[in-house]
Amino acid sequence: MDLSSELPRRHSIPFLVVAPAVVILLGVAVAVVIAAQGVRDVRRQSDEAAELRARLLAQTLAERLRVASDADYAFVVERAAQRSGAECVVVRQDGSVVADAMLAPLGRERLLELTARGQGEFVTKVGRTRFFAARLGRPRQDLSVVVFVDAPEQPYAVRSLVTSVAAFAVILIVVAALVALALALDVHADVTYVRKRILQMAKEGVEASGRLIPVRTIDQVGQLTASFNLLVERFEAAERAYRQDLAGALAYDRDRSAFLSALSHELRTPLNAILGFTDVLLSEVDGPLSDEARENLTVVRQSGQHLRSLIDDILDLSALESGELRLRRKDIDVFAIAEDVVKELRVTAEAKSLSMVLSGTTAIAFADPRRVRQILSNVVGNAIKFTSTGSVNVAVVRAGSLVRANVQDTGPGIAIDEHESIFEEYRQSGDLSVQRAGTGLGLAITRRLVEMHGGEIKLESTLGVGSLFTITFPVDPPPGVTRSRSEAPPPSTRNDDQGALPTGR
Ligand code: ADP
Secondary structure: OOHHHOOOOOOOOOHHHHHHHHHHHHHHHHHHHHHHHHHHHHHHHHHHHHHHHHHHHHHHHHHHHHHOOHHHHHHHHHHHHHHHOOEEEEEEOOOOEEEEEOOOOOOHHHHHHHHHHOEEEEEOOOOEEEEEEEEOOOOOOOEEEEEEEEOOOOOHHHHHHHHHHHHHHHHHHHHHHHHHHHHHHHHHHHHHHHHHHHHHHHOOOOOOOOOOOOOOOOOHHHHHHHHHHHHHHHHHHHHHHHHHHHHHHHHHHHHHHHHHHHHHHHHHHHHHHHHHHHHHHHOOOOOOOOHHHHHHHHHHHHHHHHHHHHHHHHHHHHHHHHOOOOOOOEEEEHHHHHHHHHHHHHHHHHHOOOEEEEEEOOOEEEEOHHHHHHHHHHHHHHHHHHOOOOEEEEEEEEEOOEEEEEEEEOOOOOOHHHOOHHHOOOOOOOOHHHOOOOOOOHHHHHHHHHHHOOOEEEEEEEOOOEEEEEEEEEOOOOOOOOOOOOOOOOOOOHHHHOOOOOOOO
């Protein structure tokens, strides 16, 4: 199942950086819109106010002038202009000026046009204005008064409005940015805290299962922590089940080893008796044997020996698996043991017309002599067993901090893809239908024994040419083990009866 399809899409830009930036941009945009709207409103209101003032002034002035004498017109108009700050002019119907309080006087045509329009916007030389033209009542209906009130493009209120909005926006943006930053730092602190706790739990040697992370917040980080804790609980349950299964498996393994060991011992005792009495009969101390009886007894002895070697292998394997097999190491001469092994097996080799050569000199290693003999017997025995013509050569040499034993034969060789598998339990190489006598346990036990010594067993082989097994043993004891010290004897009782009746295995 593709889990990635269930996960939310990853944001390529970190949210914690984008959030404050978006807040700032949005703040600026809103401030600009508010300011633009405000400026438009202020300008409209300013225009309306100017228009209203122009109308009020014009109507008031018209009323005054209606009752004033002609000689006072100039004075009244001048005073009204001074007091109101507006510009005023009194015109006749033909456009001629009666009284004028204008900063920049207007021509006749223009005045006629303005009195005809009545009111509106007009730009004088001084600036933009709103004007209103009011007729004087009876008896001076031939006169009109036109008042111009300042209506600037940028009213004064606009500047203060823009300044206020800008200041307000800056304050808001700074506050928003600070809040976003505080949030980001808080989230960061929470995430760092959770990360630290997870790393602590993941540390080697720390009992991680079941340790929950205290949930500090109820936000997303808190939810994440809670989900993680759920995972921890599930993991703990799975681990508990696994431990139970493992304990069951180990107990089963122990029972199996104990059963095998007990059974092997039970089988070995009567078998030793059978082999012992067969030897006695074959030695003819109780009287001569017929040829047929001797032949039959030889078959009995061979089968018995095979059975005992099988039992020995099973015993060794169960002792190795249960960890009961202990080495009794000391300084031993591997060459001397190889000499014994070769001497013992030479008869078998000669029976197959194989030449057998041992080379080397004294080579002291720190090893268990009984196990070294077992190892060499197994490898040399295999070489003889699987070789039909040619030779089996054994060489023991000292190589630096190791003693190396080479066992070379001119046998059938082992295919490269079986170089590893032949060291596994119950594995035999080659065509299964033509397998020779054996259990497939010898090399598995041999490798375990060699590795217990801190050595190695290696195989080089070419099909149809032969095989070379190289076994190494360390010269010095492993760190922490002194030369004088022998390791504890194995608790197995098999040692006691070992060698009671030598069988040549
Ligand atoms: P076995 O009891 O069958 O000899 P081993 O574990 O000693 O069991 O050997 C495993 C297999 O490895 C053998 O069955 C054989 O096929 C192969 N083998 C071991 N030694 C040699 C050798 N010298 N030449 C060819 N094949 C070998």
